[in-house]
Amino acid sequence: MSFELQGHMESVIEIEDLHKSFDDLTVLDGVSLKLTYDENLVILGRSGMGKSVLIKCIVGLELPEKGSIHVLGKDILSLSEFELNDLRKHIGFLFQGGALYDSMSVEENLLFPLNRNARHLSSGEKNDLIDEALESVGLLDAKHKMPIELSGGMKKRAGLARTLVLKPKILLYDEPTTGLDPFTSKGISELILQVKERYKTTSIVVTHDMKCARITADRMIILDKGEILARGTYDELKKNKNETIKGFFK
Amino acid sequence: MYTEKNTNEKSFVSILDIIKVAQTDKPIDMLKRHFKYHLIDIAEFAQFTALSIRYIFRKPFEGAEFMRQSFEAGYRSFGLVSITAFIMGLVLTIQTRPVMTEFGAESWVPSMVFLSVVIEIGPVITALIFAGKVGSRIGAELSSMRVSEQIDAMEVSGVYPIKFLVVTRVLATTLMLPLLVLYADFIALIGSYIGFTFHNNITLWLYIREAFEEMYFKDFIPAFIKCFVFGFFIGILSCYKGYTTNKGAEGVGIATNSAVILSSLSIFIVDLIAVQITQIII
Numbered sequence: 001m002s003f004e005l006q007g008h009m010e011s012v013i014e015i016e017d018l019h020k021s022f023d024d025l026t027v028l029d030g031v032s033l034k035l036t037y038d039e040n041l042v043i044l045g046r047s048g049m050g051k052s053v054l055i056k057c058i059v060g061l062e063l064p065e066k067g068s069i070h071v072l073g074k075d076i077l078s079l080s081e082f083e084l085n086d087l088r089k090h091i092g093f094l095f096q097g098g099a100l101y102d103s104m105s106v107e108e109n110l111l112f113p114l115n116r117n118a119r120h121l122s123s124g125e126k127n128d129l130i131d132e133a134l135e136s137v138g139l140l141d142a143k144h145k146m147p148i149e150l151s152g153g154m155k156k157r158a159g160l161a162r163t164l165v166l167k168p169k170i171l172l173y174d175e176p177t178t179g180l181d182p183f184t185s186k187g188i189s190e191l192i193l194q195v196k197e198r199y200k201t202t203s204i205v206v207t208h209d210m211k212c213a214r215i216t217a218d219r220m221i222i223l224d225k226g227e228i229l230a231r232g233t234y235d236e237l238k239k240n241k242n243e244t245i246k247g248f249f250k
Numbered sequence: 251m252y253t254e255k256n257t258n259e260k261s262f263v264s265i266l267d268i269i270k271v272a273q274t275d276k277p278i279d280m281l282k283r284h285f286k287y288h289l290i291d292i293a294e295f296a297q298f299t300a301l302s303i304r305y306i307f308r309k310p311f312e313g314a315e316f317m318r319q320s321f322e323a324g325y326r327s328f329g330l331v332s333i334t335a336f337i338m339g340l341v342l343t344i345q346t347r348p349v350m351t352e353f354g355a356e357s358w359v360p361s362m363v364f365l366s367v368v369i370e371i372g373p374v375i376t377a378l379i380f381a382g383k384v385g386s387r388i389g390a391e392l393s394s395m396r397v398s399e400q401i402d403a404m405e406v407s408g409v410y411p412i413k414f415l416v417v418t419r420v421l422a423t424t425l426m427l428p429l430l431v432l433y434a435d436f437i438a439l440i441g442s443y444i445g446f447t448f449h450n451n452i453t454l455w456l457y458i459r460e461a462f463e464e465m466y467f468k469d470f471i472p473a474f475i476k477c478f479v480f481g482f483f484i485g486i487l488s489c490y491k492g493y494t495t496n497k498g499a500e501g502v503g504i505a506t507n508s509a510v511i512l513s514s515l516s517i518f519i520v521d522l523i524a525v526q527i528t529q530i531i532i
Contacts, residue, residue, distance in 0.1 A: 059406045089408040099403035101395075113407040159403075166407065 011070070012037055012170060012202045013058060018067035020053055027053045028064065029226035035170075035204060040196060042205045042213045044248060045223035051206040052096075054223070055172045058204070059091055060084050072169065089117050092163030092171040092201070096178055098155035100147040106158050107143045110134070110165045117166060133161040136198055137191060153184035157191065164199060171195065171203040177212045189215040210248055222248070298490050302420060305413040315418040323384045323419075324426035328433070334379050335434035338371060339363065339441030347449065357460065359446060364461035367438045369473045374521055376434040377480040380427050381513035385488040388419050389509025392492025393502040401493070416493060420485035427481030428474060468532050476524040483516040 013035040020028040027050040035041050045051045056062040058069055060076050069076045074087055100109050110130045118126065134140045137157040142150060150158060156176060163171065173192060177185035189212040196203060205216050213220060214234050222229045222237065222245055230237055230245055238249050342363050350359050392415060395401050404411040443457045488509035495501035 056402075061402050061405065085408050085410070088406050091406065093403070093406040095399040095403055097398060099399040101400055101403075102398075112404075113409060117408045162403075163407070 011035060012039075012072060013204070014068075014070040015054075015058070016068045018054070018057060018064050018069065020050070020057060020062060020064045026226050028057070031067075031223070031226070031228055033221060033228065035202060037202055038196075038200065040192070040203045040205065040216050040218045042207060042217035042220045043223055044207060044210075044213055044220055046208060049223050050226050051208075051223055052174050055093070055174060055204055055206055058172060059088060059093055089166055090169045092160075092166070092168035094156065094160050094163060094171070094173045094176055096175045097152075098147075098159030100150075100155055100158055100162070102147045104147075105143075106134070106139065106145055106147070106150070106161075109147070109158065110162050113162065113166055129165050133165040134158075136164060136195065137161045151184075153180050153188060156180070156188055160191070160195065164195065167199060168201060171199075171201045173203065173205040173207075175207055175209075176205060177207060177209045182211070185209060185212060186215070188212070192216045208248075294494070295487075295490050298494070299486055302412055302416045302486060302489070305410060305417045306421070308410070308413060312414050312418050315414060316421055319418045319422035320426055322387070323380075323422045324429060327380060327383055327426075327430055330379055330383055331376055331430050331434050332437050334375060335372070335437035336441040338375055338434075339367060339438030339443075340445040342366065342371070342438075343442040343445030344448070347446065356450070360442065360457050360460035361462075361464040363442045364435075364439055365464055365469065367442070368435050368465065369469055370521075372435045372438060373431050373473055373477050373480065374517060376431045377427060377477070377484065377517045378514055380423070380430065380481070381484045381488075381517060382510055384423060385484050385509045385513040386506050388423075388485070388488035389492040389506040390502060392416075392489060393495035393505035396493060396495050397498055397502055412493075416486075416489045419489055420482060423485030423488075424478055424481040427484065428477035431474070431477045472524065472528040472532070476520060479520050479524070480517050483520060484513040487512045487516055 011034040013033075015031060015033050018028050018031040019026075031050075031054060033041070043051050043054065053062055057064050058071060058076070060079075064077070071087060072090060074083070076084060076087065079087060100106070101112065104112065107130060110133060111126060114121065114126045114129060118129075121129070130143070131140065134143055137160050139154060139157050139161060142154060142158065147155060147158070176188050176192065180188065192203065192205060192212075193216060195201060203216075205212065207213055217234050219232070220234060220237055221231050224244055230240055230242065232240075237245060240246065343359060346363060347356065347359050350356050350362070392401070395415070401411045401415070404414065439458065439461060440454075442461070443452075443454055446452060446457060491505045491509040491512065495505040497504065
């Protein structure tokens with residue numbers, strides 16, 4: 001199965017009427033959105049409002065009760081396990097804590113997906129890809145370090161390098177700046193933009209950090225109580241009179 | 251159906267759930283719910299096991315990880331198994347000898363002790379030690395990987411976590427436990443010999459010959475085969491509990507605890523069934 005991403009493609013991700021709940025708690029209540037090629041979409045919302053669940057639905061880590069999700073033209077809810085796995089190779093996902101495999105060094109963390117998804121490459125080519133990914137996140141010096149030796153910001157950078165090593169077409173960032181000091185947060189936000197430029201990725205950034213949103217967003221969505229409260233650019237939403245939205249900009 | 255997609259959605263019974271239900275429901279409703287939770291858990295375990303078995307035959311095989319897990323489960327258990335098996339053989343001989351001497355059957359001590367060790371005590375005690383050491387490690391390792399989203403990270407990078415994490419561990423425990431039991435039987439024999447020499451003057455060679463006097467393949471084979479089943483259940487139950495945890499740090503503790511308890515319980519249940527089957531066949 002091949003997935004071609006072209007400039008003229010109308011939407012890279014298309015979500016229609018998505019519903020998801022955990023027991024009695026409704027997390028997503030009819031969410032619909034479109035993500036177009038080369039766009040950085042920021043999903044803003046308070047904690048527990050379903051932002052992370054939404055992007056986990058996009059990669060099939062969570063199954064919605066109702067609705068449809070099309071990624072690169074494929075309906076992910078109707079894909080077989082094999083097809084879904086194939087599609088996932090084109091989607092990078094940066095988890096909140098980096099989710100580095102703690103029994104492996106940074107280099108081995110990057111080699112792990114390469115060894116399983118790019119078997120045709122020689123070890124020299126794999127090494128070049130690892131160096132390129134680490135260099136793009138500024139972590140070349142930490143290649144042989146173990147995750148426990150890295151700071152919070154470095155872990156996120158290493159996690160990002162691990163997703164970049166497969167050269168994904170789509171990147172999903174789950175709270176990329178949570179738990180980081182303002183200086184490191186700004187560095188990560190700028191890195192998201194650099195990655196977009198260098199790897200030509202289309203991204204969704206889930207966050208509640210307004211500074212990160214301001215730096216990274218081409219377009220924004222505000223999610224509240226499982227529904228989309230507002231859409232627009234940073235400046236458009238800043239002028240919005242809704243009290244909840246104003247709360248984010250204070 | 252249980253697939254890798256919905257691992258985060260499985261229901262999970264904890265003491266807190268039961269207490270919550272107990273506070274709001276009538277006792278009969280609480281029992282019904284409790285029963286339902288366990289039925290769901292059993293069904294999900296069956297699906298998890300079926301999925302894991304399916305992945306055993308899916309290429310390519312994760313050989314390096316299997317070797318690493320075999321080393322962790324097998325080689326790293328040698329010390330503990332050696333001490334336990336040695337004491338087991340020694341104590342069994344010291345306690346049996348006076349009674350046997352009273353009945354004038356002291357010469358039967360080597361074969362009686364060795365037969366007990368090979369048929370029953372060796373496999374069961376070694377499996378229990380193995381469940382405590384390896385089962386808890388697997389439960390804690392996988393549950394902390396689940397909690398820190400490492401398993402999700404594997405899944406989204408196009409790697410099958412069940413194939414890499416579960417299949418390798420289950421195969422390692424299934425193949426390593428029988429080898430450890432053989433080793434434990436031998437060490438127990440040495441312990442038994444030393445215990446016997448406290449009161450008797452006998453060479454090791456003669457003691458071994460006496461020990462094997464009443465041993466037949468029909469005694470050894472069923473005991474050896476059941477070790478594979480013990481190993482499989484220790485591996486799969488520990489992996490299941492670790493892989494499906496979903497309650498943060500509390501979940502890691504619960505998963506580790508459940509892995510050991512269920513593995514230990516499964517050893518006795520499998521042993522009971524194995525004894526019945528052996529009785530029917532032989």
